Amino acid sequence: MFKTIAIVAGLGLALAATAEAQTPRKGGTIRMTAPYGSSFTSLDIHTTQRAQDEIYAKALHRSLYIWNSAEGKPVLELAKESVVSGGGLVHTFKLRDDAYFHSGRKMTADDVIWSYNRIMDGSKAYPGARYVRVIEGAAAVEKGQAKEISGLKKIDDFTIEMKLTEKVDPGFYFFTALTSIYPADEAAKESFIQKPIGLGPFKFVEHVPGSRIVLERWDRFYKPGKPYADKIVVSVMGEAAARDVAFRNKEIDTSVLGPAQYVAYQSDADLKGTIVEVAEVFTRYMGMNPAVKPFSDKRVRQAINYAIDTDLIINKLVKGKAYRATSWLPLTSPAYDKAMKPYPFDPAKAKQLLTEAGYASGFEFEWTTSQNESWGLPIVSAVIPMLDKVGIKAKVKQVETAVLAEVVRTGDYQAFIYSQASGPDPQAALKCFHSATPQAACNYTTYKNPDFDKILDEAGQADDPTKRIQLMQKANALLYEEAPVWFFNYNKAVMAVQPWLKGIQLNATELTHQNVEDLWVDETSPAK
Amino acid sequence: MLAFLIRRVLQTIPTVLAVVLLVFVLFSVVPGSIVSSMSDDSDPQVELRMKKQLGLDQPVYMRFGTYIAGLATGDFGTSFRTREPVTTMIAKRAWPTLQLIFASMAFAILLGVPLGFVAALRPGSLVDTVSMMLAVSGLSLAKFWLGLLLMYLFALKLGWLPSFGYGDGSLRYLILPAVTLGVSPMALLARTTRAAVLEIMTADFVRTARSKGMSETRVVKWHVMRNALVLTLTTMGLQFGALMGQAVVVEKLFSWPGIGSLLVDSVLQRDIPAVQGSILVVVMFFLAINLLIDMLYGVIDPRIRYA
Numbered sequence: 001m002f003k004t005i006a007i008v009a010g011l012g013l014a015l016a017a018t019a020e021a022q023t024p025r026k027g028g029t030i031r032m033t034a035p036y037g038s039s040f041t042s043l044d045i046h047t048t049q050r051a052q053d054e055i056y057a058k059a060l061h062r063s064l065y066i067w068n069s070a071e072g073k074p075v076l077e078l079a080k081e082s083v084v085s086g087g088g089l090v091h092t093f094k095l096r097d098d099a100y101f102h103s104g105r106k107m108t109a110d111d112v113i114w115s116y117n118r119i120m121d122g123s124k125a126y127p128g129a130r131y132v133r134v135i136e137g138a139a140a141v142e143k144g145q146a147k148e149i150s151g152l153k154k155i156d157d158f159t160i161e162m163k164l165t166e167k168v169d170p171g172f173y174f175f176t177a178l179t180s181i182y183p184a185d186e187a188a189k190e191s192f193i194q195k196p197i198g199l200g201p202f203k204f205v206e207h208v209p210g211s212r213i214v215l216e217r218w219d220r221f222y223k224p225g226k227p228y229a230d231k232i233v234v235s236v237m238g239e240a241a242a243r244d245v246a247f248r249n250k251e252i253d254t255s256v257l258g259p260a261q262y263v264a265y266q267s268d269a270d271l272k273g274t275i276v277e278v279a280e281v282f283t284r285y286m287g288m289n290p291a292v293k294p295f296s297d298k299r300v301r302q303a304i305n306y307a308i309d310t311d312l313i314i315n316k317l318v319k320g321k322a323y324r325a326t327s328w329l330p331l332t333s334p335a336y337d338k339a340m341k342p343y344p345f346d347p348a349k350a351k352q353l354l355t356e357a358g359y360a361s362g363f364e365f366e367w368t369t370s371q372n373e374s375w376g377l378p379i380v381s382a383v384i385p386m387l388d389k390v391g392i393k394a395k396v397k398q399v400e401t402a403v404l405a406e407v408v409r410t411g412d413y414q415a416f417i418y419s420q421a422s423g424p425d426p427q428a429a430l431k432c433f434h435s436a437t438p439q440a441a442c443n444y445t446t447y448k449n450p451d452f453d454k455i456l457d458e459a460g461q462a463d464d465p466t467k468r469i470q471l472m473q474k475a476n477a478l479l480y481e482e483a484p485v486w487f488f489n490y491n492k493a494v495m496a497v498q499p500w501l502k503g504i505q506l507n508a509t510e511l512t513h514q515n516v517e518d519l520w521v522d523e524t525s526p527a528k
Numbered sequence: 529m530l531a532f533l534i535r536r537v538l539q540t541i542p543t544v545l546a547v548v549l550l551v552f553v554l555f556s557v558v559p560g561s562i563v564s565s566m567s568d569d570s571d572p573q574v575e576l577r578m579k580k581q582l583g584l585d586q587p588v589y590m591r592f593g594t595y596i597a598g599l600a601t602g603d604f605g606t607s608f609r610t611r612e613p614v615t616t617m618i619a620k621r622a623w624p625t626l627q628l629i630f631a632s633m634a635f636a637i638l639l640g641v642p643l644g645f646v647a648a649l650r651p652g653s654l655v656d657t658v659s660m661m662l663a664v665s666g667l668s669l670a671k672f673w674l675g676l677l678l679m680y681l682f683a684l685k686l687g688w689l690p691s692f693g694y695g696d697g698s699l700r701y702l703i704l705p706a707v708t709l710g711v712s713p714m715a716l717l718a719r720t721t722r723a724a725v726l727e728i729m730t731a732d733f734v735r736t737a738r739s740k741g742m743s744e745t746r747v748v749k750w751h752v753m754r755n756a757l758v759l760t761l762t763t764m765g766l767q768f769g770a771l772m773g774q775a776v777v778v779e780k781l782f783s784w785p786g787i788g789s790l791l792v793d794s795v796l797q798r799d800i801p802a803v804q805g806s807i808l809v810v811v812m813f814f815l816a817i818n819l820l821i822d823m824l825y826g827v828i829d830p831r832i833r834y835a
Contacts, residue, residue: 038780038789041797042610122574123581125563129574143573193612209620210785211694235693236789239672239781245679246691402796403559440572 028521029231029528030501033246035256035512038238039210043196045177046119049127051510056213056234057177059516061198064093064112065175066515069505072332073424074171078107078181078199088167088463089136095158100220101183102203109154114184117141117149128178134170136163167460172425176509201227201517211236221517228503228520247274250526253501256512257494259319259374265496274496278506279323279331281423284375286383286486287445292365292414299357301483305343307350307390313382314489318374322489327480328422328429330490332508335426335472340480342487350390362391368416370401375419375488408444418444419491424509426472430456433479445484452478500525529823536822540815545596547811548804552595555800556588562608562798582608595804604808605801609794614805618787622809624694625786628778629771631702632710636767640714641760644721649748651726659718666715671774675708675781692783705782709775713767717760724759728752758829765821769814 034040034055041048045057066077076082079093099107116135119128122142132138136151151163164170173179186197196204201223202215212235217227237243240258247255248271257265257275265271286304288295295301314322323331326340354360367384370376377398384394394415399407407413420442422429432442435453439446452475459471480487493511497504503519521527563575563584579585583594598605604614640663647659682704683691695701728734729752737747776788787806794802 037793037796039785039793041793042612044611047609047611122577125574125578144577193610208694208785209617210779210789211624211783236783237692241676242679242692242781242783245676245684249684249687249691251683251691251693399559400796402798406559406561 024228024502024520025522026228026520027230028228028525029233030229030516030519030521031251031253031527032232032234032512032514032516033237033243033252033254033256034234035237035240035243037236039236040207040213042193043204043207044193045180045196046115046126046128046182047124049178051512052236054177054510055512055514056215057180057198058200058513059202059215059232059234060196060200060204061177061180061182062099062200063174063177063179063181065171067175067424067507067509067513069507069515072334072508074169074175076171077175078112082170086163089164091162091164091170092155093160093162095160096222097158098222099199100218100222101186101199102197102218103183103186104220105183105185107181107183107199108157109160110157111181111184112160113149113152113154114187115180115182116152117147118182118187119179120149126178128176131173131176131179134164134166134168134173136165168427169425172428202232205231223517227517229516232516247496247498250498253498253521253525253527254504254512255496257321257496259317259321261496262321262494263319271496274498275494276497276504276506276511277492277494278508278511280491280493280511281330281332281421281429281508282419282491283325283328283330283422284322284417284419284488284491285325286367286415286417286488287408287413288415288485289411289413290446290448290484291411294357294359294363294365295415297357298482299353300359301485302343303350303353303357303390304387304392304486305483306346306353307392308383308386308486309345310342310486310488311345313379317378317382318489321492321494322374323492325487325489327476327487328433328485329426329472329476330422330508333423333426333429335430335469335476337473337476340477343483347386347390354390354392359391362393364393364395366397366414367394368397368399368404368407368413370399370404370417372401372419374491375417379488380417409440411439411444411446416444417488420444422490426469426476427456427460430459430472430475430479433475433484447482447484449478449482452482498525529826533819533823536819540812540819543815544808544811548596548599548808549592551804551807552588552592552800555798555803562800595801599808604805607794607799607802609797609799609802614801617790617802618805618809621785621787621790624697624784625772625775625779625788627697627702628705628709628775628784628786629768631706632771633713633764633768635706635710636714636717637764639710640717641721643714644718644723644760645725645753645756647718648722648725648729656722660722663715663718663722666711667719669711671708671712671777672781674711675704675778678704678708679782692781694783694785705778705784708781709771709778712774713764713771716767717763720763721756721760724756725752728755731755754828758825761821761824761828765818768817768821772810772813 032055034052036052041050041053045053045061062078064078065074068075078099079095081094083092095109101107116132119126119132120138120141122144129142135149137146138149140146141149153161155161181199183197186192201218201221203218205216206214212233215232217230221227240261243255244261246252265275288301290296310324314324324342326342329336367380369380380396387394408416408418431437433447433452434456435448437443455471455475459468462468462471495511500522505514507513563578583591595605606613607617643659647656650656679691682689689700689704693701734747734751737751775786776792779786779788787809791806794806
């Protein structure tokens with residue numbers, strides 16, 4: 001009898017302890033790191049498209065939508081509901097009436113309209129313009145032909161109507177910090193850039209340029225009980241080795257890992273458990289210029305895909321910190337087709353295709369690359385001998401990453417290696433291969449295929465989500481067959497997280513971008 | 529003295545103008561532009577509007593003229609990227625950089641000069657051998673590697689100091705970056721001081737002083753030290769200026785908020801006004817330190833006149 005009671009009591013205690021362990025703790029400091037450079041670009045998040053800046057912006061600002069990592073899609077954030085009408089083009093948003101800026105003023109429809117009009121100021125070239133442009137009349141504002149976006153209408157203080165130019169899910173366009181809602185009055189002041197005000201769960205305290213941003217809990221945040229932590233410190237730490245020491249020394253709570261550290265952490269019993277990883281929506285590839293004769297032939301492009309031992313490169317050079325690409329859309333895309341298989345490593349088949357295309361003795365091309373360790377010079381150097389074996393000679397042209405971005409937009413290349421966003425919206429990702437998409441936008445290989453256009457246009461018009469996905473999968477399969485690029489890999493983002501930091505979300509759009517109101521630290525955190 | 533000062537300040541103007549011109553021309557010809565990097569799918573019409581807004585639609589010589597006119601009034605321009613005045617951006621980072629450089633030089637001088645003296649006073653001894661081994665090692669060590677080593681030892685293993693960051697700007701955050709940056713000038717100062725002292729020790733006036741019965745301590749204090757310091761001072765001046773450039777690596781490694789990291793990011797982002805402003809500050813600092821050193825020569829050696 002006593003034994004039974006003891007077992008039941010023990011189980012009860014264990015369950016209670018588990019429940020307690022999972023109950024978010026209030027207070028404490030979260031210490032995140034910004035690993036992509038030696039500073040934050042600006043405290044005006046509308047002006048910067050760097051992933052680095054969005055890390056702090058996720059705490060400070062809010063947009064109409066937010067990325068829900070668990071569901072793998074954007075969900076409403078500053079609106080309670082949206083009603084679609086007008087053949088899928090008109091979205092009426094019922095805004096939250098409990099969202100307060102850090103100045104204490106309530107957000108209204110005017111702030112949303114003001115923010116989107118600001119982003120479309122063409123003389124400033126705000127990077128978020130690429131998203132807001134989907135609203136009717138936004139492009140006219142950008143070009144200076146209109147003063148206000150005609151497709152945005154205030155119905156009342158908390159209702160807004162948005163007319164889009166095409167039938168898309170606006171969630172994919174309005175979830176990043178680039179389209180954050182600013183307070184119309186305060187944001188117009190010059191002091192705003194020194195002391196930004198947002199709608200996020202944390203308010204701005206201090207910015208030490210090149211070192212850190214400190215934010216503290218905003219008590220009037222609209223999600224009850226959140227945020228959990230009192231304070232967030234985002235430290236700029238561009239050097240992976242320095243991050244490693246700081247993480248091991250328990251001075252930071254998160255650290256992005258590169259390929260070498262990924263291997264080291266996996267083999268360290270103390271650190272192995274700290275690793276979290278996710279397939280991010282970025283596809284790494286070699287783009288081929290169809291205006292350069294050998295690459296205009298599909299067989300040549302396919303031959304390149306057969307000639308490269310991609311798995312070997314991923315395992316040995318990228319240290320397994322990537323997923324093999326099976327076409328354009330990545331693993332975490334809603335339209336990813338699990339049945340797709342990558343091009344096998346088959347040099348004989350590559351040789352045969354080259355012979356059929358009239359290049360039995362091979363050809364030579366110039367390959368433009370940056371120095372990036374995961375999709376730059378080291379990869380190119382490993383691929384060159386593989387291509388050489390089937391008779392293709394590649395000459396390396398090395399440029400800076402900023403220059404490479406310009407090279408791919410202007411088409412000043414024969415071939416290039418790059419990492420490009422291939423999500424989260426599969427439709428937008430595939431649209432980069434639509435003939436109507438300019439090269440400067442994202443059709444970097446100037447891909448043109450009427451069949452592909454037709455399938456994608458059909459997908460855009462489809463009301464049934466299942467049919468839509470099927471059509472996008474079909475378009476993606478066609479891309480695989482056409483091989484406008486060498487499909488290399490999908491990025492595997494890896495981050496080490498201290499055991500006391502809870503609530504980390506596997507964000508496939510960018511792992512470092514966390515909805516910080518859901519994060520909390522337990523009592524073992526050394527940070528006060 | 530005043531005439532010397534005015535003349536030297538005036539002499540710096542062509543140097544500053546040459547640097548400004550060089551940076552201006554360089555960033556006008558290197559590939560990559562702020563317009564294309566800010567929004568990667570802009571309409572050509574929008575790009576034109578942005579160029580106009582930033583003044584990039586004007587010919588290089590006109591932009592240069594506008595910039596120089598601004599400089600004359602202390603206006604370094606506005607950052608393309610952040611839309612902040614460049615002077616504000618630099619002002620935020622100037623103090624941490626100065627903290628780092630002065631602390632590094634203090635470390636270098638306080639350790640390097642005595643080390644060089646001691647080594648030279650006992651040439652060929654164990655002290656000399658060990659000092660010079662340290663000096664050669666200090667010169668050969670890569671800052672990045674040394675910084676990591678210090679982090680590992682003093683932060684991770686001993687737990688005495690934080691491994692990164694600026695904290696509240698206190699000494700404990702400054703020590704590791706300052707030592708990392710200061711080791712190389714310390715080594716150079718030790719070697720220069722040793723060589724200078726050895727040379728002076730064999731000079732005629734030192735032999736004369738000794739033959740007059742002056743004690744060795746007095747010989748060293750009154751004849752050797754003063755003369756050696758003139759030579760050492762030149763190295764100090766050059767190192768002070770050089771540290772501004774070398775600080776980039778250390779600032780990035782330790783997340784130290786200085787001008788170096790601003791310069792690196794601005795170059796990568798093609799933020800030309802911020803690059804020009806940062807370089808200008810580095811150059812002006814270099815010139816100011818060297819002017820100060822020239823003036824100090826006269827204090828140490830009264831024979832030097834400001835003719």
